[in-house]
Amino acid sequence: MNRPGIGALLGAALALTLTGCGMNSPKPEGTRAVDDVMSATEKTSSRILDLIAVKGKVSEPGPGVTTCEDAEPGQLFSVYHPWSVTGSSDDELAKAMRRLKSELPGEGWEIVEYGPNSSRDRTLELTADHAEKKLGLNVEFWKQNEGEDGKPKLIVNVVSACYRAPDGEEVDYS
Numbered sequence: 001m002n003r004p005g006i007g008a009l010l011g012a013a014l015a016l017t018l019t020g021c022g023m024n025s026p027k028p029e030g031t032r033a034v035d036d037v038m039s040a041t042e043k044t045s046s047r048i049l050d051l052i053a054v055k056g057k058v059s060e061p062g063p064g065v066t067t068c069e070d071a072e073p074g075q076l077f078s079v080y081h082p083w084s085v086t087g088s089s090d091d092e093l094a095k096a097m098r099r100l101k102s103e104l105p106g107e108g109w110e111i112v113e114y115g116p117n118s119s120r121d122r123t124l125e126l127t128a129d130h131a132e133k134k135l136g137l138n139v140e141f142w143k144q145n146e147g148e149d150g151k152p153k154l155i156v157n158v159v160s161a162c163y164r165a166p167d168g169e170e171v172d173y174s
Contacts, residue, residue: 027162028068028076028161028162028163028164029134029161029162029163030163030164031163031164031165031166032163032164032165032166033165033166033169034065034077034079034165034169034171034172037077037079037160037163038063038065038079040133040135040160041063041079041080041081041135041158041159041160042062042063042081044130044133044135044158045063045081045083045156045158047107048100048137048139048156048158049085049156051099051100051103051104051107052085052096052099052100052154052156053096053099054085054087054092054093054096054154056085056086056087056088056153057085057086058083058084058085059083059084059085060083061082061083062081063079063080063081063158064079064080064081065077065078065079065171065172065173066078066079066080066173067171067173068162071162073171073173074165074170074171075164075165075171076162076163076164076165076171077162077163077165077171077173078159078160078161078162078163079159079160080157080158080159080160081157081158081159082155082156082157083156084153084154084155084156085153085154085156086149086151086152086153087151087152087153087154088152089144089152090143090144090152092152093141093143093152093153093154094124094141096154097124097126097139097141097154100126100139101114101126104126104128104137107130108130108131108132108133109128109129109130109137110128110129110130110131111126111127111128112127112128112129113125113126113127114126114127117140121142121143123140123141123142123143124140124141125138125139125140125141126138126139127139134160134161135158135159135160135161136158136159136160137156137157137158137159138156138157138159139154139155139156139157140154140155141154142154142155
């Protein structure tokens with residue numbers, strides 16, 4: 001049975017993921033320790049930042065844990081890592097988006113979507129899946145004056161598949 005990739009689901013469910021409602025199927029991809037998934041997600045986020053190659057201000061929040069959609073709390077979980085990087089110009093960040101589109105496939109990512117989204121501003125958006133790592137990626141390019149502070153930035157979200165916590169490990173969603 002073919003299931004949609006994580007990235008394909010990510011675009012439509014991103015807002016739900018960030019509010020703690022989950023985005024992926026409650027069917028777990030396997031059993032993994034929360035710390036292992038957190039570490040792998042954070043490491044992948046760091047690699048994405050390397051590929052972006054912009055020396056701008058990076059937001060601080062680290063990865064978080066959420067329950068999978070319609071899942072049993074305390075047993076099934078997904079890890080998400082939202083962050084942003086502010087660039088010096090729209091041109092610099094447009095180049096970073098093209099670089100991501102070009103280089104991600106060589107890193108094992110499948111580009112699921114690339115182009116203007118359906119928002120009022122028609123924001124350039126990239127969505128990708130990494131089947132081996134069971135991660136999804138969504139990057140939005142907010143041009144100057146589109147964000148709260150008016151500075152151009154890339155909004156990045158890395159999300160893991162749904163996993164079952166090992167026996168005896170309690171998932172802390174706080």
